[in-house]
Amino acid sequence: MQRRFDVLVVGGGPAGIAAAVRAAECGVRVGIVDDNATLGGQIWRGTSEEQGQEEGTQEAARWYRRFGTAGITTLCGRRVFHQPEPGVLLAEGADDLFELGYRTLVLATGARERFLPFAGWTLPNVLGAGGLQALVKSGLPIRGKRVVVAGTGPLLLAVAAYLREHGAEILIVCEQAPWSRLARFTGELLGQPGKIAQALQLKRKLAGVPFVANSWPVAAHGGQTLEGVTISRAGKAQTLACDYLACGFHLVPNIELPLLLGCQVRGGLVQVDDFQQTTISGVFCAGEPTGIGGVELSLVEGQFAGLAAAGCRTEAQKLFGARRKARRFARILDRTFRLRPELKSLPSPETMVCRCEDVPYSRLEQHSSWRAAKLHTRCGMGPCQGRVCGPATQFLFGWNPDSVRPPVFPVRVASLAGFRGRAKPEAATVAGGLG
Amino acid sequence: MPDQVTLTVNGATVSVPSGATVAVAMAIAGQACRASVTGEPRGPLCGMGICFECCVAINGKPHCRSCQTLCESGMEVKTD
Numbered sequence: 001m002q003r004r005f006d007v008l009v010v011g012g013g014p015a016g017i018a019a020a021v022r023a024a025e026c027g028v029r030v031g032i033v034d035d036n037a038t039l040g041g042q043i044w045r046g047t048s049e050e051q052g053q054e055e056g057t058q059e060a061a062r063w064y065r066r067f068g069t070a071g072i073t074t075l076c077g078r079r080v081f082h083q084p085e086p087g088v089l090l091a092e093g094a095d096d097l098f099e100l101g102y103r104t105l106v107l108a109t110g111a112r113e114r115f116l117p118f119a120g121w122t123l124p125n126v127l128g129a130g131g132l133q134a135l136v137k138s139g140l141p142i143r144g145k146r147v148v149v150a151g152t153g154p155l156l157l158a159v160a161a162y163l164r165e166h167g168a169e170i171l172i173v174c175e176q177a178p179w180s181r182l183a184r185f186t187g188e189l190l191g192q193p194g195k196i197a198q199a200l201q202l203k204r205k206l207a208g209v210p211f212v213a214n215s216w217p218v219a220a221h222g223g224q225t226l227e228g229v230t231i232s233r234a235g236k237a238q239t240l241a242c243d244y245l246a247c248g249f250h251l252v253p254n255i256e257l258p259l260l261l262g263c264q265v266r267g268g269l270v271q272v273d274d275f276q277q278t279t280i281s282g283v284f285c286a287g288e289p290t291g292i293g294g295v296e297l298s299l300v301e302g303q304f305a306g307l308a309a310a311g312c313r314t315e316a317q318k319l320f321g322a323r324r325k326a327r328r329f330a331r332i333l334d335r336t337f338r339l340r341p342e343l344k345s346l347p348s349p350e351t352m353v354c355r356c357e358d359v360p361y362s363r364l365e366q367h368s369s370w371r372a373a374k375l376h377t378r379c380g381m382g383p384c385q386g387r388v389c390g391p392a393t394q395f396l397f398g399w400n401p402d403s404v405r406p407p408v409f410p411v412r413v414a415s416l417a418g419f420r421g422r423a424k425p426e427a428a429t430v431a432g433g434l435g
Numbered sequence: 436m437p438d439q440v441t442l443t444v445n446g447a448t449v450s451v452p453s454g455a456t457v458a459v460a461m462a463i464a465g466q467a468c469r470a471s472v473t474g475e476p477r478g479p480l481c482g483m484g485i486c487f488e489c490c491v492a493i494n495g496k497p498h499c500r501s502c503q504t505l506c507e508s509g510m511e512v513k514t515d
Contacts, residue, residue, distance in 0.1 A: 035484055037456075037505055042483055077503075079484075094504075112485045124467050124478030134482030135502065139455030140462055224467070224476050254485075355480070355488060358473040383487040383498070388480070410487075410498070 001098050002420075003073065005031040007309045008089065008102035010080050010257060013041020014295050015287025016108035017063050018302030019309065023106070024070035026310035032072055033091050033100060035079040039067075041110055042130055043295050046137040059295075075100075081407035083261055084419045092415045099419065104282045104309040107258050107270070108302060111288035113155075113248035114391045116339075117353045117361065118346040120220030125244050129159040132246040136166055143167030145243040148229045150174035150217045152337045153250035154294075161205035163246070170206070171240050174215035174231050176249070177337055182213055185336040192329065194296075216343060220245055250337045252391045253289040259404040275308035275316060276301055284309050293330030300326050344396055353396070354389040356382020361396075370399035383410050442510040457501035457512055458482070458489045468501055469514055 007023040009016045012034030024030040032039070040047055040060065047060040078091040078098055089105075091098040113128040120126065127135065129149055136142045147168045149160045152175055160170045175182065189195045214234045221228045221239075230239045255265055263278035263285065264271045270285040272278055278285050286301035300323045307316040347353060349362035357378040367373040370380065370393060379393070380386030385408070386401055393399045407416065439450045442457075444464040451460045458479045461468050467476035468489045479489035484503045492513040493499040501512070 036503060112481060112483065115480065122471070122475055122477060124476055127479060128481050131480055131482035135456075135458060135462070135479060138482075138502070139452045139459040225478075352471075352475075355471065355477070355486070358471050358475070383490070384485060387485045 001096060002101065003031060003075075003098060004101040005029050005073070006103050007031075007106065007306070008033070008100055008104075009106040009108060009306070010034075010089070011041070011108035011110055011287070012036070012039035012074075012076065013108060013110050013287065013298065014044060014060075014063070015110070015298035015302035015305070016041070016106065017044075017067055018299045019106040019108055019284075019286055019306030020072050021063065021066045021070050022303045022306035022312075022315075023310040024072050024306075025066075026307065026312045026315075028310045030070070030072045030310075031075065031100065031102075033075040033078050033080060033089075033098075035077065037077050039064075039074065039076060042134060045134060059299075063299075079409050079411075080257060081409045081411050082416070082419075083406070090415065090419055092409075092411045097415045097418045105261075105284065106276075106302075106305045106309050107261075107263075107278070107283065107285045107289065108287045108298075108305070109254040109257050109289055111251040111253050111292060112387060114250055114252045114395075115247075115388055116151075116249050116343055116346060116392055116395065117351050118217055118219060119348055119351055120222065120226075121217075121247070122352050122355055123220050123222050123226045124224070125222075125226035126220050127244065127246055129155050129246040129248040131248070132244055133159045133162055136163060142244075144169065146171055146241065147244045147246055148172055148174070148217070148231070148240055148242045149246045150215070150229075150231065151248045151250070152176045152339065153248065154333070154337075155248060155251070156246075157202045157206065157211070159246055160209065161202050164205060164209065168244075170209045171242055172215075172231070172233075173206070173209060173211045174217065174233070175211065175213050176216040176340055176343060177213060178340075179213045181336050185332060188332045192325075195329070216346075217245065217247055218346065249339060249343075250333075251288060251292045253292065254387075255289050256385070256387075256404050256408045258283075258285055258289060260406060260408050274320075275313060276305040277308060282309075291327070291330045292333060293326055294333070297323070297326035297330055339395055347396070353392060354379040354382065356384050356388075359389075364393065364397065367397075370401050373399070385409070440506045440508050442506050442508065442512060444512045445514060451506050453506075455506050457491060457493060457499070457504045457506055457510070460506050460512065461489070461491065461501055461514075466514060 006028035009032040284305035286305035287298035347361040359379040480486040489501040
């Protein structure tokens, strides 16, 4: 199926929704495509127009209402995997293929959790912190389950509070960052009343749950599924029996699609100008791919990108102040939750680092680059295409993934063959993930 | 819309709340989603369609991400 838009938005989280709404309100034809069953991205997953007792969901509800009346074409459950020619993206659904034409494009592809390997991390019921939250939002019964939350970043507390509200017993929250950095983080928040209110709300929801800094998971134990976790708690090992380990080490931007389109990326972040335009004319980028800054920054960057993509730059200029403030928070996040070097020694020689191809640490440490490791071990060549082990090996070995080739997600051969435009994908690119 | 949806996981009947994903049905059924290339049991990691650890066969179609697929009445889910 073919669809043409003035502005096409890829990604239906806060940044994408804000971009689509602001662009549509300028009077242009807007489409939004997302791979999940519903809009909202990870943070607004499961919220709707009707909900809204808490500040976060009220904000979501306000944007959903605007979205609902803006006349935006929504394609959920479709994953963009290729740009066969400039101005056209291909998106695959469960049973269909879309050719999405655009004049300008907004990339709002969000972020994923960073995972680090440690003994037992591949056991079922060891999930990302956001990963477990996403499953609970999708209906997983969590009442009465014992959960250890560990890793780094503000997401840990938000997830712990959410799970507890839904009946989970949170045994402990382990944050790898030292107290000194957390104390400084709290100090910086004093300048941002909204953030302080959120922090106090979390503190109330987590009353009685131990929160420890300088702490991280060392090993997950179990046979067929998780039975317990050993943590390093401020220098001392402690083992806890539990049903779930929710473990993520902050976030990494999803930059595969921007890279495929040729957008310049520096330090893992998509480079943009004052109007969120990438180094490719007419291609804009907003939200986490330009720097992990949370929902406020995503909303303001999304608005910039949507307005600029629709040609309403004057309107966008009113938002400069808000963006400057939100970007300050992004820098504080980065500084506070930087990974400590001790985490590099978590994997033992037999710990799997690449989960798709089951490549252990011992086979990787003998290589000098991501490319050499791929060629010799198949690390990063499974279906996730290095989305999990790439950021892990970047931290462990300092490797940088060097190229992105279509399709950026594994797709059916029929989807690659189905494009009716001028350019045909080369036969060599058909086997997704074999880059 | 009914409150519960009934489907099968490796032949066993499972009831899940309406709107639940297949990954949730796998957890309720107490089953791993896939065996890794060296035979380890695996379940969902990222919960958002990135890691491919939750892949199962749905109605005969292999390699479906169970965390991004909503349960439907009568659906047949199989693991390898």
